Each structure stands twice: as C-alpha cells, then as structure tokens.
Amino acid sequence: MKPRRLSSMFAGMALAGLLLSGGVHATSAEHIRASHAWIRVLPGNLPAGAYVTLENDSDQPAALSSASSTAYAEVMLHQSSNEGGVSRMAMLHSLAIPAHGKVLLEPASYHLMLMKAAATVKPGDTVRLNLKFADGSTLATDFVARPANAVDDSH
Amino acid sequence: MKSRRFQGAAVLWLLAISLLLAGCQRSEPLPFKLTDISGHMPALDFKLTDDQGKAVSGADYRGKVVLLYFGYTHCPDVCPLTLAQLHVVMQRLGTLADGARILFVSVDPTRDTPAVLHAYVNAFDPRAVGLTGDPRVIEALVKRYRSAFTREPASSDGNYEVSHSSAIYIFDRGGNARVLSTPTDTQDDLVHDLHLLLSTGTSS
Secondary structure, three states, X not given: OHHHHHHHHHHHHHHHHHHHHOOOOOOHHHHXXXXXXXXXXXXXXXXXXXXXXXXXXXOOXXXXXXXXXXXXXEEEEEEEEEEOOEEEEEEOOOEEEOOOEEEEEOOOOEEEEEEEEXXXXXXXXXXXXXXXXOOOOEEEEEEEEEOOOOOOOOO | OHHHHHHXXXXXXXXXXXXXXXXXXXXXXXOXXXXXXXXXXXXXXXXXEEOOOOEEEHHHHOOOEEEEEEEOOOOOOHXXXXXXXXXXXXXHHHHHHHHEEEEEEEOOOOOOOHHHHHHHHHOOOOOEEEEEXXXXXXXXXXXXXOOOEEEOOOOOOOOOEEEEEOOEEEEOOOOOEEEEEOOOOOXXXXXXXXXXXXXXXXXX
C-alpha cells in the first residue's frame, strides 16, 4: 500500500512536469512573433513609448499581461484613445492577441510606457524587453531606440 | 499751432492704423480644408515663460503663423506623436516654415520647467517653442480656447488616467484664430492650410 501510493505520487509529479515543460500544451510565447519593435526616445529621464506588432500563430488566443526590462525600472501597458477631441491615456491589465491574429502596439493606440531608465538610451541603441503573457510565459524582444521625432513608417 | 496740426495728423494716422488693424481682425476668408474657426475663437493672447526662461506674450509671436498645442512632457505617446507629425509638416513646407512657430503649452507646469521643455521641444523641431507658467494662467488659457485637461494623481494601485485636448489651434500672422486641426484630419490638409496662411498677409 505504501509503495503504491508513492509510485502514484511519482506518476502525478511526472505528469505535472510534462505539463510544465510544455510537452502537452505549448506556451503563448512559443506562438507569438514580435516584429517592428521600437522605442521613441525622449530627452532627459522622460517616460518613453514602446511599440511592437504581436502575431499569434496558435489556434488559442493569447494575452500580453506585462513587460519588464533591466533598462527601465517600470514598464506599463497603456492605451491612448481620442474621443470628442480629448486625448486619453489609460492603464491596461491585459491585451488580447486573437488566435491566428495580431495586435499592433502603435502610436496613439496601445503602447508600453517605459519609465526610469537605468542609463540614458540613445537613438540607435537596442533595448531588450521581456514580454510576459497571461500564461506566465515570456518572450525576450529587442526594441530599436529611435529619435523623438521619428514617425512610424515601418508598417 | 504747428504742434496742434501735428497732433491732428498723428490722430489721423492712429485712426488709419486702427482701421487697418480692424480690417486685419476681420480676416479675409481663405479656402481652408481644416475646420475654419475664423471669428469663433479669441485671438492669440497669453503671458507665459518660454523654454529659454524668458517672459513672453502672445504679441511676441505677431508676424508668425502660430500652431498652439496643449500637452505635457511626461506624455509618452500622443504628445510626441503630434510633435513628430508637426515636424514632418514643417519639413514639407520648406523655407515657408520659418514663418511658423509651434507653441507647445505645458498643462503640467510643476514638472515642465523651462529647461525640461527646452530639451523636449528641440528634440522635435527647431521652430517649436515650449511654454510654461503659473498653473492658474495656463488653466485660464486652456479655458479661453474651450479646451480642457485633467491630470489625476496615481492611486495606490498605480492606476491613473490622463486626458487633454488633442486639437491644434492655428493663428494667422495677425494673431487671429483661423483653423482647428484634429487627429482625424489628414496631414495634406494641414500642409495646405498652413501654406495658405504662410503665403498670404506677410506684411500684417
């Protein structure tokens, strides 16, 4: 009785390990492709906006929940909107990336707000951000720093 | 007697000048593509501090076509996008753009000191000027153009929302409000209307 309980426990642990390793179900990060990743760098220590296109090739929807970087102490997911001549910025807790679809983080729309740079980021620099999805998986993405007056023409 | 005649001539001259100015105020109709606000918005008038730390008034920009925009430097998305787009517009206008000034009025004067504003506006366009000042003066200016802004402090969970007017108010060389540009307008229309204003009424 005792050894049997032990063996079933091992089997359970093995199954859990298999699930965690992604053998049964792949993580969001494995199915998301990031492109057009760039940062609009502002002078001094002003917060900067980061933009990226996220494509999901899975038949399961995914969601971007947060991002972090060693280059910035704080990264927040935001949405800008314009209604009735008023420009608004609000914090988002999650941004859906539909199955076999994509979401654009772009100026005047969804963006990441980068705050408190550890060191001055200059145009031409590359900054790595770890994009975190709702299932806990992360995707390291390199963002190119562009000048303040860059106009997004990469799409 | 001689001096009286001189006084009379001076009065006539003043009359003539004020009539000319009045003509200016009425502003000739132009085939604008953006929202025409001629006669519907007050003329350019303010007392603020520019990004060099100098006291300036609306009258200091007479002779220039002015693009007035309310924003703040800690706005990472829409404000820089607007200024970057205005930089492109200025480039498209070529040498005519030297007759224009982008006035970026901070609605966050506590953090936006002249030094912060100086680095900020110059990162976008050499014809951009940052303006800051007393919060009550700025509030009055925002109201004067029927614009609005709210900036709520961050709550304990870090949630907050910022909102401000997204319109650009454009004034002719005489300081008269002429057109309003909003984010839904095309860049071509903005270039068109600025071209009209910059190539007419140079001497007023």
